[in-house]
Amino acid sequence: MITFxxxxxxxxxxxxxxxxxxxxxPTGEITVFVGPSGCGKTTSLRMINRMIDPTEGRILLDGTDVTTIDPPTLRRGIGYVIQQAGLFPHRKIVDNVATVPFLLGWDKRKAKDRAMELLERVGLDPKLAQRYPFQLSGGQQQRVGVARALAADPPVLLMDEPFSAVDPIVRTSLQDELIRLQSELQKTIVFVTHDIDEAIKLGDRVAVLRVGGKLAQLADPRTLLSEPADDFVRDFLGRDRGIRRLQFVATDGLELSDPADTSLDVQDGRPVGWRRDSGELEPAGTFVPGRDSLRSALDAALLSPSGAAVAVDADGKVLGVVSRQALDKALSEVADG
Amino acid sequence: MDDGQPLFRWSWVVSNWDNDSPNSIVNLLQAHIVMSAVPVIVGLLVSLPLGLLCVRWRWLYQPVSGLMNAVYALPSLALFMILLAVTGAEPVTVIIPLTFYAMAVLIPAVVDGLASVPEHVRQSAVAMGFTPLRRLVQVELPIAVPVVLAGMRVVAVSSISLVSVGALIGQGGLGNFFTDAYQRDFYTPAIAGIVLIVLLALVADGALVLLQRLLTPWMRARRSA
Structure with missing residues (x-):
């Protein structure tokens, strides 16, 4: 646990x-520092591994004041990922990943084996190991950056806008990858971003900071969206706060009706499309109850001509259809809090 | 020049290749190599720490580079003459000014080389837990190599060329052939000297290019990327 x-x-x-x-x-959770530029989010992050020392107050790492630990020693125990990955251009990918094990004096063979294992873990082709950073795309470099931060298996990971320099599609896949990794590794992660959507997607807890370095609100994403502390937080969350809230509403309880009563075409248990009166087929939007949020269900419904969403299981087989009335009911429950 | 004299006499080359004279081709070539290589090597060894100091204390850089540029502006012959009174007609009289010229190029090369390390790379080295010395040796200096070696190439070629001016105080390596040719109105030594100096410069430059390829395989990766 990291305590400010x-x-x-x-x-x-x-x-x-x-x-x-x-x-x-808290230990094993992702805490996101989010706010506009000048809110001190990066400064706060860098005080954890003593790249900056505080003027007043203390930062405790599992109860120990970090300023009592020699900086290089402290930093080797904390993974760090930065915006442009910060890979060493003169070292091969495998050696980049093995940086901290090398610094810790691990056996060369063991360090490289560990590096190869991590490359695979972050979804990179092991063939890339012998390349130099310039030969990789931005997204690949960022994955290497994550692998490098994890190499010595530190309990704590600091991430400073790690995904903001890559294009939106790559960013989404990196975010999904981080969520997957975190579910396996349960690191204590502090993640800095200026992007509120990223904060809400990744954070177990989100700390919204205002210019001048004051904490505006600290809450889990769902509470943040439903109960913003003040106008600053409300403005920062942006316009479609209501829609985004649906991201945190479960879909287990949605009422399913029999697809046979609708115009849905089903073949081998899979949805083929909505049959229009003209006979044309319109692709059906689907969601997986329990896994996907009410936002996904609503999205699926809005894309279909009948306004109903198709519920499927993880294999894509039809479970039932959520009618517009059933969705309305769920939405009004959300509105009622 | 007599009308019947050929421009170049191979017989002169053969008889002067390696005779007992201190002015044999081999001896002067050796002297030339020493007088041009020592300034480059010593210049680098001195410029590295000075460049590091200039990076560490930024205010130092302007006065140091100003001073070095002033030295660079002094004509080499004038410096040789001044030093002649102190160090005599010895190779060192040529080596000292050339070392200063080398420093005038290499100190900025070291400073620029270290400045070429991207800030995010430096930051991530700090955050990984490198100690300052280890960061310098394992991250910053290797990344500075291409810029420093580019400076080395300029310095090597200009040193090889400038050594010949030392002929005016009798320490010019292959340049001694120029004064010899002028005095005797006999072109062969001058042509041999020019050819050898150009060859020497090409070999030195080629060796540095090779060295750069060996030291920075990652630069090729960058080019092909």
């Missing part, structure tokens, strides 16, 4: 980057 105890960072010129920040980043 009224941490303030004031620079010599009087600028206050972080102002009396107190919060906890």
């Amino acid at each position: 105890e009224s941490v303030t960072k004031r620079y010599a010129d009087g600028t206050v980057a972080v102002d009396g920040l107190s919060l906890e980043a």
Whole structure:
């Protein structure tokens, strides 16, 4: 667990980057620092591994004040991923990943084996191991950055806008990959971003910071969306806060009706499409109850001519159809809180 | 020049190749190599720490590079003459000014080379837990190599060329053939000297290019990417 105890960072010129920040980043969870530029989110992150030292207050890592630990030793025990990956251009990918094991004095063979294992773990072709960073795409470099941060199996991972320099499609896949990795590894992650959608997608807890380095709200994403603390947080969350809230509403309880009563064409148990009066087939939007959120169900419904969403199981077999009335009922329950 | 004299006499080359004279081709070639290589090597060894100091204390860079540029502007012959009174007609009288010229190019090369390390790379090295010394040796200097070697190529070729000016104080390596040719109105030594100096410069430059390829395989990766 990482604990901030009224941490303030004031620079010599009087600028206050972080102002009396107190919060906890629980073990095994992703805590996201989010806010506009100048809110001190990166400064806060860098105070954890002592790339910056606080002016006042303390940061505790499992109860130990980090300023009592020698910086190189502290940093070798904390994984770090930055925006442009920060790979060493003169080292092969495998050696980049093995950086911290090398620094820790691991046996060369063991360090490289570990690096190869991690490349696979983050979804990279082992053939890339012998390449240099310039030969990789931005997304691949960022995966290498994540592998490098994980190489010595640190309990804590700091991520400073790691995905903001890649295009949106790659960013989404990197985010999904992080969620998958985290479900396997359960690291204590502090993640910095200026992108509220990323914060809501990744965070177990989200700390919204305002300019001047003050904490505006610390909450889980669902609470953040339903009960923003003030106008600043509300504005920062943006316009479609209501729709995004649906992301956190489960779909287990939705009422399913028999597809035979609808115009849905089913073959071998799989949905083929909605049959229009003209006989044309319109592709059917689907969602998986229990796995996908109410937002996905609503999305599937909005894309179909009848306004109903098709519920399928993980193999894509039809479970039933959620009618517009059933969706309305679920939505009004959300609105009622 | 007599009308019947050929421009180049191979017989002169043969008889002067390796005779007992200190002015044999082989001896002067050796002297030339020493007088041009020592300034490059010593210049690099001095420029590395000075360049590092200039990076560490930024305010130092302007005065140091200003001073080195002033030295660079001094004509080599004038420096040789001044030093002649102190160090005598010895190779060192040529080596010292050339070393300063090398430093005038190499100190900025070291500073620029270290500045070529991207900030995110430096930051991530810090965050991985490199100690400052290890970061310098394992991350920053290797990345600075291409820029420093580019400076080395300029310095090597200009040193090889400038050594010949030392002929005016009797320490010019192959340049001694120029004064010899002028005094005797006999072109063969001058042509041999020019050819050998150009060849020497090409070989030195080629060797540095090869060295760069060996030291920076990752640069080729960058080019092909």
